[in-house]
Amino acid sequence: MMFNSFNKSLITYQKKLTEALNLLSEMMSKGIQPDLVTYNSLIQGLCNFSLWREAITLLNEMTQRKIVPCVRTFSILVDTYCKEGMLIEAKKVFDMMIQRGGFCRVERHKATLELFHKMQACGQPPYPQTYAVLLDSLCKNGQVVEAIKVFHEMEDKTLGNNIVIYNILIDGLCNVGNLTIARELFYSLPAKGLQPNIRTFNVMIKGFCKEGLIDEASELLEKMDGNHFSPNDRTYNTIIQGLLQQSETVKAMELIKIMIGKGFSANATIASMLVDLLSTNPADKSLQELLIKTLPVNL
Template structure:
């Protein structure tokens, strides 16, 4: 039954439960609580009247059979009401626990604290937190993070920082969620020096620096007018593994958010996003999407002059490579020709990139032209270019 509930097959679990009942097998508080928990976790209890009636029915059965709900049963109900923002019901269930001498545990208190925070009743949340400690229930990372979030929402930053510092002294080490919550609160209240201190602490602790924290930081820095810091943070994304193919959409959204917030990226920032758009067009399963990625890279490249930025040789090399990979050789050659017009001289990488692209598409007549140009400029073919040429000769 527990296995069925864990994979959200609550209906099957209830049928099994009723079969046990028909066979007069013993039903205990654990079985009832398991079913009730599954109904509530599926968010069906309060969103679907018939299934919430099932929860009520199960609770009534427990009373009739003199199976008294325990701390787990009550905690499930408190948590469910709390997540639905039903503070009145949350408090009523909590009070019934106390009346029946069933001591709430950390999970029960945390759910109550969460509900108070959601309703912006911070004084009552703090009171519940202190009662939890006084009753010998050790606060968890979750309960501390919830309270910190509540403080930040009400701009009580000093109290949020104080609780954050107390956590370590109590042997509770903040996790990514705790850091993200506090940093978000600090950004929104313009406590920027503390923000970067906490961010560097996350790096030192080798915590998972995902798009959530970068979103918070870049948004906060843009809103505060710290545009250089925002750009620097964006440029570090590839080094953190956050421009991989599966995360490229998030990188693009973050890039666009910078522009929306008036943070005009430097050419290095543009190079970062252009390179990532083109680097992952090797995904063979969606050619159409690959084309869109190249188009987007071209679009970004073409906007550089309107941003008052001059493309450098690295930018041209990235674009030429991407165009060659897509078979857009005429466009790649036209871009090559524009380099000198724009006072940006091709380097050995540029020549090798375009020659490799031409070789791969068997445009041998053009290869001769660019190879001569390369030699005249004092550059030579790299090993990869030479290998492609040799393979092409043998194939022919």
């Protein structure tokens, strides 16, 4: 009861900042630790008096006390900065929110979207990095339709010519099974003056394997070699796992040998799948030899 009483008083004293800060000191002297409501109330009060530095100090203090800022915490700061025309500071707070993390996936998405719209409404010019964060958040929450809208907005503002942006969107599309649009985006890159990087290829190969399109994944692997892109351990492990899932054991074993020959290791999933194969084919010597090379590294 005493704790709730203090918080109610803090809200009442938002316009009387000195009393509110004194009340905070009194709380702590009585061994009552401030919570999220306490800090949000004080940050709001400090912002009302244009005490930006003090508000940021409180934000830092609350995170040091392991109190995770919520959407409202950052929204208070961004909103007040924007109203004062302090767009650079608003952008810094937005970036701080992204760097600090601490939100669950849904909460982080909500915070990102809310602050993004606040900044836009206040005339904050968009940055590719800001859009990338928003796209990533939308895709990870399965809101790919909204992500595509944001992507087209970027294109309209000539901010979409960035391979990182395409990687995020292609990955999001593949994760929700929308391979048709992902494929179109991937193959449209050269026309846009962009070259896929290793992550672009890996994302697309993962998408093909997920849908059981092993031939397309294999073609992409060959294309990587033809374009002087060196497949990495993730590339090989992804396609080998896809081959094994499709019972393309011979091709998988050939690729494992190539991967090991290049100094890469099979991951634990592939090693486990090989063990399962050996249990059904205990007399397969080539599989035994391959497993000997694979198991010591992974199991």
